[in-house]
Amino acid sequence: MWLSPCAYLTSHTYGMYVMRVASVGLILQGTVMTMDPALPFGEAVGIRDGRIAAVGAVEEVRAALGDEVEVVRLDGAVLPGFIDAHHHYCLAAFDAGAPALHLPPGSSIADVLALVERASAAPDGGRWLRLQGYNPAKLRERRAPRLAELDEVCRERPLFLWAFSAHEACLNSAGFAAMGWSAKTADPDGGAIVRDRRGRLTGEIVEAACFLAEARSRESLLDGAEDAWLAAAEAHGQELLRMGITRIGDPGVPPSLERLYLRAAREQRLPVTVHRMPVGSASMLTPRFDDNPTGSGPAVAPVGPAKLFLDGAERCALCVSVSQVVRAAAVTIRRAIGGAGLAAIRAASRRSGLRRGPDGLLHQGILFWDQDALDSAVS
Incomplete structure (x- = not known):
C-alpha cells in the first residue's frame, strides 16, 4: 500500500515531511484508523520506502522497523488512503498541458473566445486544438459559443471545445470538416448535432456526437505524445497522493491509453492504483469486451468493471x-x-x-x- 501523505488529520507540513524521510523509515504515532474489523484502530503506522510497512501497537511497529527510525507524534488521526471511484485519470494526463477554460461565474463568451484565440495562435501544424472547461450555465449569455464566433478566432485548425459537463462540446467549421459532418448529417444514436430553426449547424454537439469528436481529436494528437503522457500521468498521480487519494477508477480507457497505462505500470510510473474501465476506440460510448476479465492485469493497473451509461448528465x-x-x-x-x-x-x-x-x-x-x-x- 502506498503511503498517502495527507491522509491523516494533521498539518500539511507533516505531509511533506513524510515524503522526504519515508525512504529511510518513519513511525507516525497517533490514532490510526485501519478499516479492518479485526483491528479497527492502531497506535502507530510504520513507513519504509514510501510504503506502509506495519500497523499496530507502538512496540510492534518499532520492532518491525527498528529502533533507529524517527517517531512523529501526531495530534490527529491517520486515515487510510481515499478512493476516487470516478476519475478520468488518463484524460487528465492527456489534456494536462492544454489551456483551461474554467472561468469564474459571470464571465462572458467573449472571455472564452479570447482564450481560444490565444491558444489557436500557437504553432500547430494544422492539428486539432482541444480546450476544456467552459460552462454555459455560468456564462452571462447562458449559452455555448456559436459556430461563427468560433470560426472568427480559430478558422484554420479543427477545434474541439469540451464543456465542463464533458457530455457536450462545440466544433468550429474545420472541426466539422475533419469529422466529415455537415448540416445534413444524421444524428448519431444517443447523440445530437445541434441545428438552429433553419437547420444550420450551431456548433454544439451532444452526447454520442461529442464523444465521437473527443475520440477523433484525442487519437490524432496522441501520436508522438506518448512520453509526454507518461510524464503527465506520473505527476498527476503524485498530486493525487498529496491529496490523500491512493486508488482511482478510470471510467473510460480506450485501447491507446490502456497501452500507456500498462507501460507506466511496467516502468513503475503510476503512483496510485488505477482500475481501468475499458471503452472502445471510436467513442467512450463504444463497448469493448475483448479485454481480459475484471481484476486481471498488473496490481497497480488492473482491469476494472464495464461502464454503463444510463443518463446524459445535464441532459439526463x-x-x-x-x-x-x-x-x-x-x-x-x-x-x-x-x-x-x-x-x-x-x-x-x-x-x-x-x-x-x-x-x-x-x-x-x-x-x-x-x-x-x-x-x-x-x-
Missing part, C-alpha cells in the same frame, strides 16, 4: 406528467417576469423535446440504451 432523461410540465412552465414564466428575463426561458428551452411514452408520461432526454439492451445488461 426525465419522466414527467402533463401537470408537472404545466407547473414547470408556470415557474419559468414567473421567473422571467420576476427579473430573470428571457434568460430563464432560454435556459428552459435548451432541453430537448418531450415525447409521450407507452406509460402515458412525457419523456425527455437522450437514452443510450434501448429497453432490450438495458434488460440484458443488468440481468
Whole structure:
C-alpha cells in the first residue's frame, strides 16, 4: 500500500515531511484508523520506502522497523488512503498541458473566445486544438459559443471545445470538416448535432456526437505524445497522493491509453492504483469486451468493471406528467417576469423535446440504451 501523505488529520507540513524521510523509515504515532474489523484502530503506522510497512501497537511497529527510525507524534488521526471511484485519470494526463477554460461565474463568451484565440495562435501544424472547461450555465449569455464566433478566432485548425459537463462540446467549421459532418448529417444514436430553426449547424454537439469528436481529436494528437503522457500521468498521480487519494477508477480507457497505462505500470510510473474501465476506440460510448476479465492485469493497473451509461448528465432523461410540465412552465414564466428575463426561458428551452411514452408520461432526454439492451445488461 502506498503511503498517502495527507491522509491523516494533521498539518500539511507533516505531509511533506513524510515524503522526504519515508525512504529511510518513519513511525507516525497517533490514532490510526485501519478499516479492518479485526483491528479497527492502531497506535502507530510504520513507513519504509514510501510504503506502509506495519500497523499496530507502538512496540510492534518499532520492532518491525527498528529502533533507529524517527517517531512523529501526531495530534490527529491517520486515515487510510481515499478512493476516487470516478476519475478520468488518463484524460487528465492527456489534456494536462492544454489551456483551461474554467472561468469564474459571470464571465462572458467573449472571455472564452479570447482564450481560444490565444491558444489557436500557437504553432500547430494544422492539428486539432482541444480546450476544456467552459460552462454555459455560468456564462452571462447562458449559452455555448456559436459556430461563427468560433470560426472568427480559430478558422484554420479543427477545434474541439469540451464543456465542463464533458457530455457536450462545440466544433468550429474545420472541426466539422475533419469529422466529415455537415448540416445534413444524421444524428448519431444517443447523440445530437445541434441545428438552429433553419437547420444550420450551431456548433454544439451532444452526447454520442461529442464523444465521437473527443475520440477523433484525442487519437490524432496522441501520436508522438506518448512520453509526454507518461510524464503527465506520473505527476498527476503524485498530486493525487498529496491529496490523500491512493486508488482511482478510470471510467473510460480506450485501447491507446490502456497501452500507456500498462507501460507506466511496467516502468513503475503510476503512483496510485488505477482500475481501468475499458471503452472502445471510436467513442467512450463504444463497448469493448475483448479485454481480459475484471481484476486481471498488473496490481497497480488492473482491469476494472464495464461502464454503463444510463443518463446524459445535464441532459439526463426525465419522466414527467402533463401537470408537472404545466407547473414547470408556470415557474419559468414567473421567473422571467420576476427579473430573470428571457434568460430563464432560454435556459428552459435548451432541453430537448418531450415525447409521450407507452406509460402515458412525457419523456425527455437522450437514452443510450434501448429497453432490450438495458434488460440484458443488468440481468
